[in-house]
Amino acid sequence: MAAEPDPRSLREEVARLKARVEKGEERRRALVHIMGDLNESNRRLADQRKAMLHILKDSHRSNQRLGDSRKAMIHIMGDLRETTQEMERREQELRDKQEQLVQAGKLATLGELTTGVAHELNNPLNNIGLFIGNATDQLRLGLLDPKRVEHELEKALEQVRKATAIISHLRTFGRAAPVSVERVDVDEVIERSLSLMQEQLRLRGIEIELDLCAAELIVLGNAIQLEQVFINLLTNARDALEESPEKTIRIGTESDGEEIRIAFADTGSGIAAEVEQRIFDPFFTTKEVGTGTGLGLSITYSIVKEHGGEISVSSEQGGGARFLIALPVSDEEPVEEPLL
Numbered sequence: 014m015a016a017e018p019d020p021r022s023l024r025e026e027v028a029r030l031k032a033r034v035e036k037g038e039e040r041r042r043a044l045v046h047i048m049g050d051l052n053e054s055n056r057r058l059a060d061q062r063k064a065m066l067h068i069l070k071d072s073h074r075s076n077q078r079l080g081d082s083r084k085a086m087i088h089i090m091g092d093l094r095e096t097t098q099e100m101e102r103r104e105q106e107l108r109d110k111q112e113q114l115v116q117a118g119k120l121a122t123l124g125e126l127t128t129g130v131a132h133e134l135n136n137p138l139n140n141i142g143l144f145i146g147n148a149t150d151q152l153r154l155g156l157l158d159p160k161r162v163e164h165e166l167e168k169a170l171e172q173v174r175k176a177t178a179i180i181s182h183l184r185t186f187g188r189a190a191p192v193s194v195e196r197v198d199v200d201e202v203i204e205r206s207l208s209l210m211q212e213q214l215r216l217r218g219i220e221i222e223l224d225l226c227a228a229e230l231i232v233l234g235n236a237i238q239l240e241q242v243f244i245n246l247l248t249n250a251r252d253a254l255e256e257s258p259e260k261t262i263r264i265g266t267e268s269d270g271e272e273i274r275i276a277f278a279d280t281g282s283g284i285a286a287e288v289e290q291r292i293f294d295p296f297f298t299t300k301e302v303g304t305g306t307g308l309g310l311s312i313t314y315s316i317v318k319e320h321g322g323e324i325s326v327s328s329e330q331g332g333g334a335r336f337l338i339a340l341p342v343s344d345e346e347p348v349e350e351p352l353l
Contacts, residue, residue: 137172144169196343197239199230199266199273206243210251214262219254224265230273233343234320242316245309246277246336253281253334272322273342278335284328292326 148165151158207221214221232239247262254260263278284292293314317324322340 137176140172141169141176144172194233194235196231197234197236199232199239199275199340200225202236202239203243203264203266203275205236206240206247209240210244210247214247214251217251217254217260219251219260219262222261222263224263226266226268228268230266230268231343232273232320232340234340238316239320242313242338243275243277245313249309249336250277250279250281250334253279257281268342271342273340275338275340276335277338278333280333283332284326284334289326289328293324 144165148162148169151162151165203223203225211221250262254262257280259280261280263276265276265278267274293310314324317338317340320340322338324336324338326334326336328334
C-alpha cells in the first residue's frame with residue numbers, strides 16, 4: 014500500500030508548479046509583446062518601403078523634369094544668344110542711323126551757312142584780286158619795285174590763308190568721320206561756332222554779347238558735335254530775332270567746379286508754353302513748310318545727352334528764350350569709346 018503524500022510536499026510541489034506556470038505565462042506575454050513589436054516593425058518597414066518606392070518614383074520624375082528643364086534652358090540660352098546678337102545688331106543700326114542723322118543735320122546747317130560764308134569769302138578774294146592787280150600793274154608799267162611787289166604779294170598770301178582757314182573749317186565741320194572723344198575747351202568751340210555764323214548775324218544786324226568764363230572750361234567730348242550744338246542754338250536764335258526790334262544774342266559760360274553751364278539767350282518774342290513742351294521732339298518745327306526740318310534742336314538734345322549733360326529751355330512771352338546746357342567738368346583723360 015502506497016504511502017500518502019506529505020501535505021507539505023504537495024503544497025511545495027503546487028507552489029513550484031504554479032511558479033512555473035506563472036513564469037511560462039510571463040514568457041508567453043513577453044513573446045506576444047515581441048511578436049507585436051515585430052509586426053509593428055514589419056508594418057513600418059512596409060510603409061517605409063512604399064515611401065521609398067514613392068520617393069524613387071518622384072526622383073525619377075524629377076530627373077525627367079530636370080532633363081526637360083535642362084533641354085528647355087539650353088533652348089532658352091540659344092534664343093537668348095540670338096536675341097542678344099539681334100539687339101547688338103539693332104543697336105549698331107541705331108548708332109549708324111544716329112550718325113547719319115547728325116551728319117544730315119550738319120549738312121543742313123552748312124546749307125544754311127552758305128550765303129554768309131560766301132560773303133565772308135568774298136572779302137579775301139576781292140583783296141587777293143586787288144593786291145595781285147597792283148603787282149601786275151607795276152610789271153606792265155615797267156615800274157617794278159621789288160619791295161612793293163613783295164609787299165603786295167604778302168598781303169595777297171595773307172588773304173589766301175584767311176580764305177583757306179574758312180574753307181578748312183567748313184570741311185572739318187561737314188566731314189563724316191568717326192566720333193572721337195577728347196578734352197574740349199568749351200569757350201574755344203563757342204568762338205569757332207561764332208566764326209562760322211558771324212557773317213550771317215552781321216547781315217541781319219544781330220549783335221552778340223559774350224560773357225565767357227575766364228577760367229578754362231574743359232569737358233570730355235567731341236568738338237565738332239559741340240560746335241554743331243552751338244551753331245544750332247545760334248541758328249535758332251537768329252530765326253527768332255527776324256522780326257524783333259532788338260536783335261541781341263547773349264552767350265555766357267560759368268562753372269561751379271562740377272559742371273559747366275552754357276547759356277544762349279535771345280531778345281526775340283519768346284516761346285509759347287505748348288511749343289516749349291515739344292521743342293526737342295524730332296521733326297517738330299514752328300517754321301513754314303520748306304524752311305525748317307525740325308531736326309536741329311532734336312539733334313542738339315541728343316548730342317548733349319550723349320555728352321552726359323542736360324539741356325533745358327525757359328521763356329517768357331515777349332521776353333525772349335534762354336537755352337541752358339549743363340555739361341560735367343572733367344579732369345580725366347578720354348577713353349577710346351564712340352559717343353554715337
